[in-house]
Each structure stands twice: as structure tokens, then as C-alpha cells.
Amino acid sequence: MKSSTCSRGTGGGFRMRPMACAAILLLSMGQPALAQQNSAGQTPALDQTTTDKASQDATLPAVSVTASKDPLQHLHEDVSSGALGTRTQLETPYSTTVVSGEELEDRQVKKLGDVFAQDASVSDNSNPYNAWASYITVRGMQLDWQNSFRIDGQPFNAYGITMPYEQLESVQLLKGLSGFMYGFGSPGGIVNYVTKKPPVTDKQIASVDVGYASTAVWMSHVDLGGRVGPDSMFGYRFNATHEEGTTYNGGNVRRNSFSLAADARITRDLTATFGALYQDRHASGITTAISTAQYTGTSLPPTLSGGSSTLVTPDQHLDTNLQIYTAGLRYDLNQDWTLSTTYSFSKSTRYRNESTFYLLNPAGDYNDTRFEGKEGHQLNTWQVMAEGLVKTGPLQHQLVFGAAYQKQTNDYTANSFYGQIGTGNIYQPNVNRYDSQGFYTYRNADITQKALFASDTIALTQRWSVLGGVRYTNYEQHGYDLDGATTSTYTQNGVVTPSVALMYKLAPTTTLYASYVESLEAGNVVSESYANAGAVLKPLRSKQYEFGVKSQNDRWSATAALFRIERGAQYANSDNVFVEDGESIFQGIEAGTDVRLGNNWTVGGDIMWIATHYEKGSSNDGNRVAGAPGFVAAAHVNYSVPAMPGLTVGADAKFTGNTNLRPSGDLNVPGYMIFNLGATYTTRIAGHNVGVRAALDNVTNRRYWAFQYADYIQPGEPRTVSINARVDF
Structure with missing residues (x-):
């Protein structure tokens, strides 16, 4: 789990944690502190017994968003677990990571890989300035851009989307299989973006910040929130961001993002919620994708910088639009039972004019193949759920029941272009150009999921508990031609994805667990680069076994x-x-810890070792799985400078081991290590809290190839500088 050592300071100010983390010598210490998330009114997780719960809470360290000594990994904070309801991370029998909004601000993240930079189980395949923005690998498995991403628990299509990270309260990652919790999806896990919420109290929120990032990207951001009306009945949180400028690779970016979260306390027991997020983003001169599908060498060509102008042309661009709207009701029947229902509509579109350089040899020669077209996705979702506690004799039950409906539609360009437009060399300027043409889209496919789910967590004794859950799904997928006629249909009713877990409390602060869960992921539509382009593959079933321990101490x-x-x-x-x-x-181990040394030092680290192989196939048996590095390690250190109160400096490092680029195992991406530095300073000027953040990424300007997808690589990002200044009013 990701650790965050930034914390709210007294008086409403903030202490900002830099991109922290130095020496790889600290590998035995890891996992950053987890984000804080409001849990007011939520049904508590069942620990040992209801009566023991009160005494346990008295024993556990207090958590407050205004405290300067927050628990290091926030394992007592809530994390959304889909059909399991909302429960603390300590009570969740699966591996999770939560990165707080303050940590996102301190790191000044630009892409999804930056969010989990200190988590060894996550490898960065993302790029902030092309369609690979949401690509990461978790435990050696890439996330599914159609089913692995959520905003406030509601699904959306993440392909090509770079999120407005400055508008998020936290980012949650559920590692591994998610079939029981969320339905069809990749076994890599689920990423849930949590937007900023209205304040619980009457305190008003008002801040403005401005930022700069290499080489000349400027950002301005406003955050407003509060409560109004009789008895503070209505709450609101509004964020707006404008970003524009020249990127480190010589391209350009322009972004406008808006989000609104609102709630209404209609009665003491009934609360209505509303959420909206809108983002329009244009990036030109985007980084070109590099494929080795036609490559004949046994090792990759010499590295070059991700900021190289030879990998971009001004006619390439990616335009994306993201919209999501949610509405919900929550009713507390009594202190033990809660009913809730949520509806959401999301829409994401992208217009790509993007080359793929098909490398031919170690000299860097390539065939330049261009794709241009428009794509769009819409999701309508509805869910109703009941959560509560009951007692049957000596046993206590935490129950969750629910039903869910989801329909996804995919629109693609009828007359998109895909073809070779020339040749070139990655070390020389590209002179190939492609002029845009007019497009029209058509309904290519729709996917409908209807599900019932239930789970029961039974407290057998004060220490032992068992969890059982099942999801029952009807799945239907249709493909269509230009005239709307059905070209393919896949239907599978009665898909059962179970989960079971056994948990043991060594102490109120420590949980041992063993869990099993199954998942089913939707069949892929084969992309244009393969001989069977357009084919719809059957869904894949996966199984996960996990044994773990979580401990949160002072x-x-x-x-x-x-x-x-x-x-x-x-x-x-x-x-x-x-x-x-x-x-x-995929089988392996992940471990991490954070330790506070004295009053000024925090050190930590995270490691993952994984062994992977193919088996039971017609080829590649015994080879390592493409995209799964054998070993990853991260470490960080932070120091609060006593001579200058409010100043924190830090460093972090991450090593990613060599990674198979192809299932055939004949080409590897060499391992590499990246170092980052950061500093934050908080003070008060004229009665206002003022903070300044600075981050220096890839301090040594290391050049390296990074795995992006099977048979795809990308050059590592160059050394970059980010600076941000914020004023609270």
C-alpha cells in the first residue's frame, strides 16, 4: 500500500510530503500511508463482536484529518470494496493501496503510473501525452481499460484519459481479482478515483493554486466547498482547473476540468448525493507508440530520452472528453442497517491521429504506420444495496445484499485510417505527415451485465471471522456492422464468481487472512494491428489465492x-x-512497511518478487509472462527540518527488474532505477495558509526503455521539474 506522510497541520494548514524517498537500501521498509476518506454514516465493518468494537476503537490510535501524527498506512480508514460494501483496509482480506489527495498534490502527478510510484506491485506503463495514459501493470497483469476503472465507485472507460488529479480526494487500488466485488474485469485489479467531497462540518473551503511543469506547462486550480441552508442542510464542493503549455517532448497540451460534488441531508436518516465531472483535453505532438512486432534483433536499440523531438510530429494528436454524472440516495433504517441506491452515466470520447513506429532492427529503423479515427464509450449503471449487522445465537453477521445493472456501448469510426505512411529512424527527425479526413462513427458493440450479489462476514469468536460471498451475473455482448445489423453475439447467463476468506485477529491492530476469489473478464475485440482484427474473443476465467497480514501501530x-x-x-x-x-x-510475494523515527524522520519501502510462466498452451509453455517484471523495489525517506518549521524534504527511488517483452521470451526490457527529489514548505502569510511544493523527477536524467504493452516499449520520461504554490482563504 502506498504511504503518505503528508498531513493536515493544526489551524487548517497543510504539511506537504514531497515525492519522497531515497536509498534502495531501505527496501525492507515500505508502503506509504493510505488516504483518508470520510466514513460518516457508513455501516461499520464487523471486527470481533459488537461489544468488543467499542473497546477496540478505544485502543486503536485516533485518526483525524487535522492531526499531525496520523497513522502511517491508515489501515483503519475505509476503502470501497464493491459487493463487500465499505470496510476498513484492516478488515479487507485482499491487498489494497490508497493514495491521498495530499500525496497526489505533493508528487504533482501527471499520469496514473506516478500515482503508484511507491508501490512495488505496480509497474508504470503510462504516458501523460498519448493514449496510454491509464496503462499500469499490477502483479504482472495489465489493467483492463474497459472494466478496471471507476470514479466514486462508478465505472467509466479510461482509455486515453488523463485524470484531473488535483481534483481528487484519493485514489484507491484493489489488487488482484475483482469478479465478486465488481463483476467482469481484469484480474489485475480495480482503480477507484474518489473526487473531493463537501465538508462534513460547517467549515468553508477556499483555495487557489498555480503550478508549472517542464518545459512550459502552466496550471491554475480553484477549490471551493462548504455547507449552506437551514441546519447546514446542503453541502457542495466545486473544483475547476485550466492547464496549457509546451510539454517536455515539444508537444502542446490544453485542458479544462470541472467537478462538482453535492449532498442534501433531507432528514436525519436520508441523504441525497450528486456528482459531476467534466474534462476536455487536447494534446498535440504526442509521443509515438513504438512496436517491436516486426523487430528482428535480440536486444533493444540504444535508449533515447522520452523528451526527444524525433519521436513526435506536430500532426499527431489526442483529443479526449470525459463526462460522468452520478446521483444517489442513502437511508439509515437504524443504527445497524442502511439502504442505498446509485445511478451513473458516463461518456468518454477520443479522437486520435497517432503513429506507431514498427521497429525493424537495432539501428532504429522503422515503418511508420498511422491510425486516425474517433472512438466513444457510454455506460449507464444502476445499483441498489443493503448493508447491516444481525446476530444469530452466538454468531454475528455483517451482511451485504445488492443488485446491479450496467450497459456499455462502444462507438467506432466507420472510415478510420490505418496504414503505413513512410519510414524513418528513431534517432532522426520524422518527416512523415498525414492530413486529417472527415469521419463518422457507428455503434460497434454493446455489453450488458445484470447481477445479484450477497456477502456475509461472520464473527465466530473475538478473533476468528469468516467471509463468504457470491455474485451471479448474466452477460450479453453484441457486435454490429455499419448498417446496424448484428455481426456477433456472445451470451453467458448464470456466471457465478465466488469469494471466501478466513481472518484472524492477532491483536486489535493486526489481521491475518487467507482469501480465494474468482473473476471473469470480458472477451477482447482484437485491435487493428493483428491479422484477426475485429474478432471478439471469449471471456477469460481467473482464480486468485492470497495469504496476507496487515498491522497498523502508532x-x-x-x-x-x-x-x-x-x-x-x-x-x-x-x-x-x-x-x-x-x-x-502469477505467484509471488509483496511486502512493505513505514516507520516513523523520532519526530522528524519517516522511512519506508516496498518490494515485490513474482514468478510467472505460461502453461497448458500450444506454445510458449514455461516462458515468463510478458509484462511481468521479476522483481520491483521502492524506498523513500522524508525529513522535517527542525530549523525551519513547515519545511519537509525527501527523496524516493524505484527499481524495476527486467521484463519479458513477448510471450515467446526472445526479447527483454532491461531493468532500471529512477531517483526523485521533493520539498514542501508551509507557512502563514497575512493570516492565510500558504504552501509551496517542488518536485524533481528522474534526477539523474536516466535514459531507459520501459515496457508499455506486449511488443510495445516507450522511452522513459526525462528529468522534469514541477513547482506549485497554493493559498488557502
């Missing part, structure tokens, strides 16, 4: 997990046909 916290995941394998065969064949196996 001055230290730690987590560890052993896991094994069995997943159906997909890859391109020797005829460049994308197929499902055999299984891919």
Missing part, C-alpha cells in the same frame, strides 16, 4: 501478502493472430 505499519493467480493466456501467435491459448500463472 509509529509503524506493515503489510505483506503471498499470492497465486491463474489466468487464461492471450497473445499473438507466429501468424500474428491474437489468440486465447493455455494459462498464465
Whole structure:
């Protein structure tokens, strides 16, 4: 889990934690502090017994958003677990990570990989200035851009979307299989973006910040919130951001983002909520995708900087639009039972004019293949859920029941362009250009999921508890041609994805667990680069076994997990046909801890070791799974300078081991290590809290190739500087 050592200071100010983290010598200490999330009115997780709960709470360290000594990993804070309801991370029998909004601000993140930079189980495949913005690998498995992303628990299509991170309260990651919790999806896990919420109290929120990032990108952001009306009945939180300028690779970016969260306390027991997020983003001169599908060498060409102008052309661009609207009702029947219902509508579109450089040889020669087209996705979702506590004899139950409906539609360009426009060399300027043409889109596919789910967490004794849950899903997928005629149909009713877990309390602050969960992911529509482009593959079933421990204490916290995941394998065969064949196996260990040393130092680290292989297939058996690094380690250190109160400096480092680029195992991406520095300073000027953040990423300007997707690589980002100043009113 990601740790955050930034915390709210007294008087409403904030102490900002830099991108922290130095020496890889600290590998034995890891996992940053988890984000804080309001849990007012939520049904509490069942720990040992209802009567023991009160005494346990008295024993556990207090958590407050205004405290300067927050628990290090925030394992007592809530995390959304879908069909399990909302429960603390300490009571969740799966590995999770939560990164707080303050940590996002301190790191000044630009892409999803930056969010989890201190989590060893997450590898960065993302890029802030092309369509790979949401690509990360978790435990060696890439997330599914159609089903693995949520905003405030509601699904949206994340392909090409760079989120407005300055408008988020936290980012949550549920690692591993999520079939029981959320339905169809990749076994890599689920990312949930939590937007900023109205304040619980009458305190008003008003801040303005401005930022600068290499080479000349400027950002301004406003955050407003408060409560109004009789008895503070209505709450609101409004954020607006404008970003524009020249990126580190010589391209340009322009973004406008707006979000609104509101609630109404209609009665003491009934609360209505509303949320909206709108973002329009244009990026030109985007970083070109680089494929090795036609590469004949046994090792990759010499590295070059991600800021190199030879990898961009001014006619390439990515325009995206994201909209999501949510509405919900929550009714507390009594102190033990709550009913809730939520509806959401999301829409994401992208217009790409993007090249893929198909590398040919170690000299860096390539065929330049251009894609241009428009794509869009819409999701309508509805869910109703009941959460509560009951007692049957000596046993106590935490129950969750619910029903969910989701319909996704995909629109694609009828006359998109995909073809070779020239040749070139990655070390020389690209002179190829492609002029845009007019497009029209058509309904390409729709996917409907209808599900019932239930779970029961039974407290057997004060220490032992058992969890059982099941999700029952009807799944239907249709493909259509330009005239609207159905070209393919896949239907599977009665899909059952169970989960079971056993938990043991070593102490009120420490939980041991063993869990099993199954998942089913939707069949892929094969992309244009393969010989069977447009084919719809069957869904893949996966299984996960996990044994773990979580412990949260006053001055230290730690987590560890052993896991094994069995997943159906997909890859391109020797005829460049994308197929499902055999299984891919992932088994390994992840561990981390954070420790507060004295009053001024915080150190930590995170490690993941994983062994992967293909089996039961017609080829590649025994080879490492493409995209899964064998070893990853991260470490960080922060120091609050006593001579200058309010100043914190820090450093962090992350090592990513070598990674197979292809299922055939004949080409590797070498390992690399990145160092970052950061500093934050908080003070009061004229009665206002003022903060300044500075971050220096890739301090040594290391050049390296990074895995992006099977047979795709990207150059590592160059050294970049980010500065931000904020004033609270």
C-alpha cells in the first residue's frame, strides 16, 4: 500500500510530503500511508463482536484529518470494496493501496503510473501525452481499460484519459481479482478515483493554486466547498482547473476540468448525493507508440530520452472528453442497517491521429504506420444495496445484499485510417505527415451485465471471522456492422464468481487472512494491428489465492501478502493472430512497511518478487509472462527540518527488474532505477495558509526503455521539474 506522510497541520494548514524517498537500501521498509476518506454514516465493518468494537476503537490510535501524527498506512480508514460494501483496509482480506489527495498534490502527478510510484506491485506503463495514459501493470497483469476503472465507485472507460488529479480526494487500488466485488474485469485489479467531497462540518473551503511543469506547462486550480441552508442542510464542493503549455517532448497540451460534488441531508436518516465531472483535453505532438512486432534483433536499440523531438510530429494528436454524472440516495433504517441506491452515466470520447513506429532492427529503423479515427464509450449503471449487522445465537453477521445493472456501448469510426505512411529512424527527425479526413462513427458493440450479489462476514469468536460471498451475473455482448445489423453475439447467463476468506485477529491492530476469489473478464475485440482484427474473443476465467497480514501501530505499519493467480493466456501467435491459448500463472510475494523515527524522520519501502510462466498452451509453455517484471523495489525517506518549521524534504527511488517483452521470451526490457527529489514548505502569510511544493523527477536524467504493452516499449520520461504554490482563504 502506498504511504503518505503528508498531513493536515493544526489551524487548517497543510504539511506537504514531497515525492519522497531515497536509498534502495531501505527496501525492507515500505508502503506509504493510505488516504483518508470520510466514513460518516457508513455501516461499520464487523471486527470481533459488537461489544468488543467499542473497546477496540478505544485502543486503536485516533485518526483525524487535522492531526499531525496520523497513522502511517491508515489501515483503519475505509476503502470501497464493491459487493463487500465499505470496510476498513484492516478488515479487507485482499491487498489494497490508497493514495491521498495530499500525496497526489505533493508528487504533482501527471499520469496514473506516478500515482503508484511507491508501490512495488505496480509497474508504470503510462504516458501523460498519448493514449496510454491509464496503462499500469499490477502483479504482472495489465489493467483492463474497459472494466478496471471507476470514479466514486462508478465505472467509466479510461482509455486515453488523463485524470484531473488535483481534483481528487484519493485514489484507491484493489489488487488482484475483482469478479465478486465488481463483476467482469481484469484480474489485475480495480482503480477507484474518489473526487473531493463537501465538508462534513460547517467549515468553508477556499483555495487557489498555480503550478508549472517542464518545459512550459502552466496550471491554475480553484477549490471551493462548504455547507449552506437551514441546519447546514446542503453541502457542495466545486473544483475547476485550466492547464496549457509546451510539454517536455515539444508537444502542446490544453485542458479544462470541472467537478462538482453535492449532498442534501433531507432528514436525519436520508441523504441525497450528486456528482459531476467534466474534462476536455487536447494534446498535440504526442509521443509515438513504438512496436517491436516486426523487430528482428535480440536486444533493444540504444535508449533515447522520452523528451526527444524525433519521436513526435506536430500532426499527431489526442483529443479526449470525459463526462460522468452520478446521483444517489442513502437511508439509515437504524443504527445497524442502511439502504442505498446509485445511478451513473458516463461518456468518454477520443479522437486520435497517432503513429506507431514498427521497429525493424537495432539501428532504429522503422515503418511508420498511422491510425486516425474517433472512438466513444457510454455506460449507464444502476445499483441498489443493503448493508447491516444481525446476530444469530452466538454468531454475528455483517451482511451485504445488492443488485446491479450496467450497459456499455462502444462507438467506432466507420472510415478510420490505418496504414503505413513512410519510414524513418528513431534517432532522426520524422518527416512523415498525414492530413486529417472527415469521419463518422457507428455503434460497434454493446455489453450488458445484470447481477445479484450477497456477502456475509461472520464473527465466530473475538478473533476468528469468516467471509463468504457470491455474485451471479448474466452477460450479453453484441457486435454490429455499419448498417446496424448484428455481426456477433456472445451470451453467458448464470456466471457465478465466488469469494471466501478466513481472518484472524492477532491483536486489535493486526489481521491475518487467507482469501480465494474468482473473476471473469470480458472477451477482447482484437485491435487493428493483428491479422484477426475485429474478432471478439471469449471471456477469460481467473482464480486468485492470497495469504496476507496487515498491522497498523502508532509509529509503524506493515503489510505483506503471498499470492497465486491463474489466468487464461492471450497473445499473438507466429501468424500474428491474437489468440486465447493455455494459462498464465502469477505467484509471488509483496511486502512493505513505514516507520516513523523520532519526530522528524519517516522511512519506508516496498518490494515485490513474482514468478510467472505460461502453461497448458500450444506454445510458449514455461516462458515468463510478458509484462511481468521479476522483481520491483521502492524506498523513500522524508525529513522535517527542525530549523525551519513547515519545511519537509525527501527523496524516493524505484527499481524495476527486467521484463519479458513477448510471450515467446526472445526479447527483454532491461531493468532500471529512477531517483526523485521533493520539498514542501508551509507557512502563514497575512493570516492565510500558504504552501509551496517542488518536485524533481528522474534526477539523474536516466535514459531507459520501459515496457508499455506486449511488443510495445516507450522511452522513459526525462528529468522534469514541477513547482506549485497554493493559498488557502
